[in-house]
Amino acid sequence: MIRSVARPQDSAWHRAHITRRRRTWIIMTGVICAALVLAAFGYFGTVGWTALGEAIIRTTYRLVLAYGIALVFGVSIALLVGWFSLTDALFPIFDVLQNIPSFALIPFFIYFLGYTDWMIILFAVSSITWPILFAVLAAIKGAHKDLSDAATIFGARGWRRIPYYLAPLSYPAILTGSIVGIAIGWESVIGAEIIANTSGFGAFIKTASASGINQAAIAGMFVILIIVFVTNRLIWAPLLVESSKRYAE
């Protein structure tokens, strides 16, 4: 009988992870200190915090909804493409499509949906979907042939291949695709809000900048940075650590 030998955590990876975590904390401490110093000197005195809070909540709500739709849409398409073994055939087509500058599509979204919430949300979906789709496609395409054969031999055939093999196989890719997708999503939602000029943080900074109050935009940036940091520390970082441990070779 062989005794349990839990593999020690890969030391290089562990060191890199600690360094990266430390660097993130240092940057965030710097950001918060800068905000506090500016606040102490009364820099944010003219900022309408209630309006800013409402704008950021609206933007975050749009982003979360867009991410949810993009996640379901991107993962479903990638899994179906992987299931039908069409990755090689469709990869170049997806590559061409994702290279169309997303903001070039905004007139179409406005034409069909007007200056509405759904225009902003679906426009963001069109940007967030790509990194998720490509990450999952690459994970399926790059999976070791033996793993795919094992799934087939032990019965993950037909539709069962999706929930029992392709979906769990894609989990680390879904995480990384989501992180990149959400970063792009902030840009898309705020960009669309600036163009639509209806509500949300984009519209808020547009109005604030037009009135010459740039403090409001800077305060908003600080708040968004903190939201991104907290989301990263509370959601993505633990999931990434768990996934890299479990999916390690």
Add this chain to the structure above:
Amino acid sequence: MALALSRVSARFDDAAAREVSVLKEISFSVSTGEFVSIIGPSGAGKSTLMRVILGLMKPESGTIVRNFSKPAMVFQNYALFPWLSAIDNVAFGLRMEEMSRKEREQIAREKLKEVGLAHLEKHYPAMLSGGQRQRIGLARALAISPDLLIMDEPFSNLDTITAEALKADLLKIWRTYGMTILMVNHLIPDAIELSDQIIVMGAHPGCVKKIISIDLTRPRDTRSEKFFKQVDRLTEDIRTIS
């Protein structure tokens, strides 16, 4: 007869999209309950042959008679599902057979015990050593009660001590279950120690060069004169062929 191949040839596209012949007119048969080893140099298409036998790849020509209903495979690189714990990996095939959780976990625990890893059922593959992973792979294969067990160089990534222990377990399991085993191997003494029949393959394209029956009595004494003579004879045969 568990398996019979008659003039089976296979091709696939290489990296430059050129058609390459990997197997050429392969013919051999395996009796039910027999332990057969396939040995040959790199490029002999041994792994491709296993995939063709399992129906994972279509042959270009030839006939394959498969008198087995439940094949299982143990992989050189273990091919365990990293998202599943040891027990869930072992129970994977049973889950696909829609067996109840209670029943499949009971069988999986029995198999883990058989391969000496009952205490590691909650561990994930990344937490296990190579030898432990290979034992989980073996338990996963045994869990579905296969009538044909295909093993693709199962010992090649293991250290000598682990490989020896696993080999002894494999022989015990084979005697207990009486299943047909087809094993790709590259070590001549291992092939002689384990097999009833050895198929020697040549490379580029893969073809059967010789089929040798091993009639040494079991259990085989790997230090006996007869054993060493058999190893010498087979080594010489392979040298002549290549």
